[in-house]
Amino acid sequence: MQESSTTPEERVYLIGRPTVQSRCFADRLSEHISVSLHVDAHEALSIVSLRRDGTSVLLIDASYVEIGSLLEEIAAANQAEGVLTALMNVNRHAADARDYVTRGIRGLFYEDDSFDLVVKGVRALVGGGVWISRETLFEAAVGRTHETHNGTNGFTNGVIAHKLTRREKEIIGLICIGATNKEIADKLFISPNTVKTHVYKIYKKIDAPNRMQAALWGAQNL
Incomplete structure (x- = not known):
């Protein structure tokens, strides 16, 4: 995995902290799906919005990024063909999950989700699916x-x-x-x-x- 790389093979853009833990998570995820780690959310959103070569998943660490301030940019990015946005490390009891969904978020991964579940969900998103519980929908x-x-x-x-x-x-x-x-x-x-x-x-x-x-x-x- 190369940080902020934008090769055509990449499909998942992980927006998270510039920490050892984030890099380890991205490295482990890249064993299953091609991933690049970005610490600048605005940069990643700009890159993904310009891509035209397949499905791209923005996987945003909700414990790192203030999602409310990015909703308009996320909505704009989602207008690009093949761009899907998901949040990880979401508080399972957060009241704003419903609002995220209505603003176009396609996947929600919670703080207590297992790594295997995240891999399964990201694969579903790359395949064009939705990874949100029926209850939240x-x-x-x-x-x-x-x-x-x-x-x-x-x-x-x-x-x-x-x-x-x-x-x-x-x-x-x-x-x-x-x-x-x-x-x-x-x-x-x-x-x-x-x-x-x-x-x-x-x-x-x-x-x-x-x-x-x-x-x-x-x-x-x-």
């Missing part, structure tokens, strides 16, 4: 509904859910637990291209612009 979806509430919302969503096929409901349920298209294909014994087709139809039916919004919708309505 539900809380975010309910919170968003309360903020934009109107009298027909629940009825409308119920009608939409009824229009989803059994297979589409299976797929959106798997999206809610962070499954990638390949994992969905393997579980349902269908091809990845078939999964892509189903996901596209789901987006159209529920009016979701991306996978995160589909997961939020699914957590609330299925």
